[in-house]
Amino acid sequence: MDVMGLADQPGAYADASMDAHEDLIARARRGDEEAFRLIFERYTRPVISFIFYMVSDRTLSEELAQETFVRAYKSLGALRDETKLSTWLFGIAKNVVRESLRASRRRAQSVELDNQTVLEIRDERESPAGKLLDRELSRMISLALLKLDEDKRLIFTLKVYQQRSYDEISEITGFSIPKIRNDLHRARREMRRQLSAYLGDKR
């Protein structure tokens, strides 16, 4: 089975490549560097995208993803359940993101999140959503995401963009299922309100 090929299918790791996962992790724990690389590489893109939706900054996303994998590399021995590598890794990513958000809040508390100029400076590259929507819509979605509070953004991102189940979100975040259900509902409502002009209906 081509386990690398699964990297582009979020949510598919846990079942289809379970055996390959366990084998890779066992090898990695024995000090096999190639196994380490395989484990890390297959999750690089999902982790970067998860972080990107949380911070809306490409450069920062890559830096934080790197930090995530370094922490994972150093603490792989602490992983108790080898079948939950993915949620474990996203849990690390979540911690890294939260630390970064806290630090950036301290650095620039006066920055208005709805200041579009700020976002343009932060996201310097060409919008990736240009193929499907114009740049304006991407910016609006990004702003709407940033306006969600941290918990809601975390849950919304994991559900909508990473297609995680409530149980997996609970494992990653440590939140209870009722909180996840509630916050996700509120996050959707807030996103709906922010993007009502693009949804073409009044809610």
Added chain:
Amino acid sequence: MRCEECLPLVEEYFDGELDEPMVNLVAEHVTACARCATEYQKLEREQELYLSYECDAEVAPAFWNNVKAQAARESIRSPKLSQRFGRLFAGLQSNFSAPRFSATLTASIVLVAIGITAGVMLYINSRGKTANTAERISQKESTPATASQPAPNQVAGRDEQSKTAVAGQREIEKDLNKRQLVQNRDERKANQSLAVQRGTVPRTTMKTDAQLRKQTPDQLIREAEQKYLAAIAMLSRDVSRHRSKLDSETAMRFERTLAEIDRTIMDTRRAVREHPGDPIAAQYMLTAYAKKVDVLREMIGY
């Protein structure tokens, strides 16, 4: 199923979070009810809109190399200290396993060392207390009777900690002083300095709590170290006198143990100098000194 029951479940149904019987009920209702079907379709449209904002992240070719390099840098930094303490711990372990020491003695040494360390740590922690605590201490200093025998209801957490801080030290000094009292005048002089914290010297020469509070943790550790060094010097003189009474095999065994402890002391002192604020390094160092004191005492009593 009615709309009032179905609508709150549409979102969970959309997310695939309902169990199978409920999925069937909701699916059946959504198929037949225009209102609930509209809600479901709205969720689908929203999802489509959100997913249009893609993160087409390109993973830089150097990404993995950077991860490996950073991990290597960080793993080189951290094991150094742990390896050092691992080595020191192994040294101490071999000392404790020397055949000369009974289990009781070993246990008492460990307890004394823990007491000293806990005392120093608690004392350090208590230094940052509020002005209220400082005021209480200052009042205590102005009334010697209260200071020496505080009423139980006046003993605050910090006082308890201060008492604990010197308790372990006093235990060693008490034993040492028994021997020192029967020694020559020079030894009695040294004994006096060791008895400072025990309160057997005039108040004029005794350090007050306020004075102790002014000392930094580093100074406290250095002071404890000096006390141990003084004790070791005195005991070493006694050992020199008693050495001729030991048979060669026993003497050699003691020498080996002492050499091992000296190496440990050297290593721990270096660690303390390099990491002045590290309580674990200080703990190891003081434990090593305590160990040497006990070995010397053992030699004298042999």
